[in-house]
Amino acid sequence: MKKTIIIISGMLLISCEQISKSIKDTLKPATQDSAAHVEKEEEPPKSPFDPAVERQIDEAQRLVNTIMEKNHPTHVRHPKEGKNTNFLTNEQKLNKAEEALRKLPQYMGKEIFIYSTISFYDDGRIHVMLQHPQNPEYVDSYDYRDGNWSEPTPEQLSVKDDIKTRLVSLNKIPFSNIARAGKIYDEEVSKTEGAEPITNIYLSVWKNTLRWYPSSISGSRERYSIELNENGTLKKFERE
Known part of the structure; x- marks a missing residue:
């Protein structure tokens, strides 16, 4: 475990995905029977790791996400563009x-899948990869800005990117959930002395499940961890 944390600490400036891949490459067994890992398309991929190692990888991923959040304050502080419109709590x-x-023409009649992350800003902007x-x-x-969606911009991916595990259907993220989460964040911030208002909420897709951010609220005297359920309701709020 100590060895893994040292490896992670040495790669803090690398992207979250790159760190995760490096950890898995480091822990991957030297020999594998490739035939044993052939999966049916309808079945989720099975992990080649021992359960204890898998838990270690998850802990490392959580550490990386925390570090990324602390080093990217624009995720939870004042956005550079536009004015505050209370977008994060406005369900309509x-x-x-x-x-x-x-209603985008290219997706009419098709299920939309979000890749990796989607970010909402209180000035009315949204950024998403599909x-x-x-x-x-x-x-x-x-x-999304000024009430309109932009034209698509291609994203450059590596052959090592595991796209399937970073996808989640838009059906699983109704935007009304953002308003629910926004009200919870506002409520907890109001009870924390010195805490700044949340101006950005984003969701990360990991192993086809959702994780809400920010995952902490800092005041002048206290810091709290906050965890939401996938539907945006409060799961845990406790002092660190």
Whole structure:
């Protein structure tokens, strides 16, 4: 375990995905029977790691996410563009943005899959990466501002990127959940002396499940960890 933490500490400036891949490459057994890992398409991929090692990898991923959050304050502080519009708690405006996304011509009649992350800003902006509507190996990024979605921008991915495990259906993230989460964040911030308002909420997709950020609220005297359920309801709030 100590050896793994040392490895992680040496790679703090690398992206979250790169760190995760490096950890798995380090822990991967030297020999594997490739035939034993052939999976049916409808079955989720099985981990080649011992359960104890898998837990160690998850702990490392959580550490990386915490470090990334601390070193990217724009995720939870004042955005550089626009003015505060209380977008994060406005269910009507959020639903309008979701409806507009679903009506994009390239996705009409198709299920939309979010890749890796989606970010919401209180000035009315959204940034998201989506699986390409025709080629499942491609990913495009989209920005929402002033009530409109941008044209797609291609994202460059590596052959090592495991796209399937970083996807989640838009059906699993109704934008109304953001309003629910935003109200919870506001409530907890109001009870924490010296805490600044949350101006950015983002969700990370890991192993096809959702994780909400920010995962902590810092005041002038106290710091709290906060964890939400996938539907945006409060799961845990405790002092660190």
